[in-house]
Amino acid sequence: MLISKMPRALAVPALLGLAASLVLPAVAEAHILQGEAGGFLHGFEHPLSGADHLLAMFCVGLWGAQMGGRSVWSLPIAFPLIMVIGGILGIAGVPLPAVESGIALSIIVLGAAIAFVWRPPEWLAVLVIGVFAIFHGYAHGAELPTATDPADYAIGFVVATGLIHLSGIAVGLAFQRFRGGELSRAVGGLIGLGGVYFLVA
DSSP, X not given: XXXXXXXXXXXXXXXXXXXXXXXXXXXXXXXXXXXXBOSHHHHHHHHHHOHHHHHHHHHHHHHHHHHOTTHHHHHHHHHHHXXXXXXXXXXXXXXXXXXXXXXXXXXXXXXXXXXXXXXXXXXXXXXXXXXXXXXXXXXXXXXXXXXSSHHHHHHHHHHHHHHHHHHHHHHHHHHTTSGGGHHHXXXXXXXXXXXXXXXXX
């Protein structure tokens, strides 16, 4: 089944690339790279070195795989596209309160959704991740002026983000084969607890 869906899987990083090129994301406050952020390697390192972003991206793929159907691909595609809106708000300097709290809450809510096997209608799941995508996008957009090479940075960022999404999907689909997805629930619970740490830290 996974092989038959491979063309869609290849489309995910492409759409993520389009979104990132529009947002030209820079580093979020929770994991700012020292000095001026720019270039492919800095962009690639960013989502891998920031646990909050990594966990949220992984959860989107894992939750989509757990829900099944079109959600396997629609959630990982929708999240970065909606991030564009948040990125534009950040670039424009539009005030958005509690950005870091919103990012932490995204980890808590997505982790809980996986742990409790919440399967809402697809439109509602997209709405939920869309709200949190605004916060993630805003954090990246607000830091854009510090990037010396935003185009290469965006390419590196989207490659790493695409890999995180795809790893979440792959892990989720694999876990569904073992004991009815209980491993996914356990991982979701642990990730949710990680979100609590980010919220109170």
